[in-house]
Amino acid sequence: MRILGIESSCDETAAAVVENGETVLSSVVASQMSTHGKYGGVVPELASREHLRAIVPVVRLALEEARTSFDDLSAVAVTEGPGLVGSLLVGITYAKSICFARGLPLIGINHIEGHIHAALLDMAGQIELPAIALVVSGGHTHLFEVRDDFSYRLLGKTRDDAAGEAYDKVAKLLGYGYPGGPVLDRLAPHGNPKAVRFTLARMKGNAKDFSFSGLKTAVLRWVERHDLTAEIETRRNQRNASHEDWLRLTPKPTLDLIASFQRTVIEELLRRASASIEQLGSCALIISGGVASNAGLRAAARNANLPCPVYFPTPALSTDNAAMIAAAAFPKFRLGAFDDFSLRAKANLALA
Ligand code: KG4
Numbered sequence: 001m002r003i004l005g006i007e008s009s010c011d012e013t014a015a016a017v018v019e020n021g022e023t024v025l026s027s028v029v030a031s032q033m034s035t036h037g038k039y040g041g042v043v044p045e046l047a048s049r050e051h052l053r054a055i056v057p058v059v060r061l062a063l064e065e066a067r068t069s070f071d072d073l074s075a076v077a078v079t080e081g082p083g084l085v086g087s088l089l090v091g092i093t094y095a096k097s098i099c100f101a102r103g104l105p106l107i108g109i110n111h112i113e114g115h116i117h118a119a120l121l122d123m124a125g126q127i128e129l130p131a132i133a134l135v136v137s138g139g140h141t142h143l144f145e146v147r148d149d150f151s152y153r154l155l156g157k158t159r160d161d162a163a164g165e166a167y168d169k170v171a172k173l174l175g176y177g178y179p180g181g182p183v184l185d186r187l188a189p190h191g192n193p194k195a196v197r198f199t200l201a202r203m204k205g206n207a208k209d210f211s212f213s214g215l216k217t218a219v220l221r222w223v224e225r226h227d228l229t230a231e232i233e234t235r236r237n238q239r240n241a242s243h244e245d246w247l248r249l250t251p252k253p254t255l256d257l258i259a260s261f262q263r264t265v266i267e268e269l270l271r272r273a274s275a276s277i278e279q280l281g282s283c284a285l286i287i288s289g290g291v292a293s294n295a296g297l298r299a300a301a302r303n304a305n306l307p308c309p310v311y312f313p314t315p316a317l318s319t320d321n322a323a324m325i326a327a328a329a330f331p332k333f334r335l336g337a338f339d340d341f342s343l344r345a346k347a348n349l350a351l352a
Pocket residue numbers: 010136137138139140163164165167168179180181182185289290291292293294295318319320
């Protein structure tokens with residue numbers, strides 16, 4: 001039973017073939033990083049244009065790598081939201097065309113649900129439910145309960161910036177390229193995580209909500225107090241810098257700042273996830289989304305003595321991909337929960 005997944009919600013055009021909801025036969029991701037990098041963030045109009053250019057070859061390559069033809073497919077799954085409308089539309093329209101031409105069922109998938117399913121891929125049903133899912137990416141920081149019928153309950157979310165967005169903004173502020181998460185993640189082990197003490201705002205209302213904009217401002221204040229103008233300017237003028245280049249261009253106090261920022265984000269994420277596990281007696285913790293590829297977060301979660309096992313997708317399946325979309329479609333395929341051709345792009349689609 002093979003499902004073709006298509007993902008185009010932001011700045012990655014991706015297609016994948018997944019067998020029986022858990023075996024990845026192919027996963028092709030065309031990144032638009034080089035297009036958006038010079039603007040320091042995703043430019044929606046450029047993103048849709050790039051998706052249009054990439055969608056046909058990316059789907060073709062995914063089928064080729066999986067040695068699969070359209071005739072071997074059981075369904076086509078596509079991200080219906082949340083995301084950039086113009087970008088989502090490219091994937092949805094192409095998915096509908098394949099389904100129309102080949103008489104295949106169409107399954108619309110919530111991108112966030114996809115991220116959760118990324119952790120289930122290649123796990124052969126090992127993850128016990130109900131679980132807590134922490135989805136941390138450039139657009140989302142959500143804490144869900146995943147029930148054993150794959151229904152979801154939202155426990156908390158960010159009130160302002162997403163965790164990945166905080167990484168990207170702090171990296172930009174310090175003069176590094178976009179996306180900033182991977183750059184800061186690799187620099188953090190070179191600094192002292194206890195050098196700078198940041199205190200995060202305590203949330204009124206839902207204690208499981210997150211807030212990262214105060215931390216971003218605290219980093220900005222620190223930078224202003226220490227006058228980093230010259231070193232930031234030098235980094236801003238770099239093109240195609242390698243990790244070694246960034247390391248060479250980052251003095252120790254800035255490495256300490258980055259390490260302390262990363263430690264604060266990680267502690268905040270794990271503190272709230274761990275409180276939910278204890279309160280609900282969950283059987284597993286799933287951490288997914290782009291920030292789940294963070295080496296510091298992975299190590300901290302494994303050493304946190306949580307009362308249940310913690311699961312991460314492989315780093316390649318943590319960031320946006322289409323295998324997670326095909327995987328999330330599998331339970332819906334079994335239930336016959338198909339969409340018709342009125343499926344629309346939903347910029348603000350919620351999971352729960
Ligand atoms: O899931 P994703 O590919 O796209 C969204 O749905 O947003 O996540 C991208 C985000 C970016 O903000 C990027 O900086 C962040 O994930 N990210 C990381 C790391 N790798 C990617 N953040 C921290 N550490 C990383 N290693």
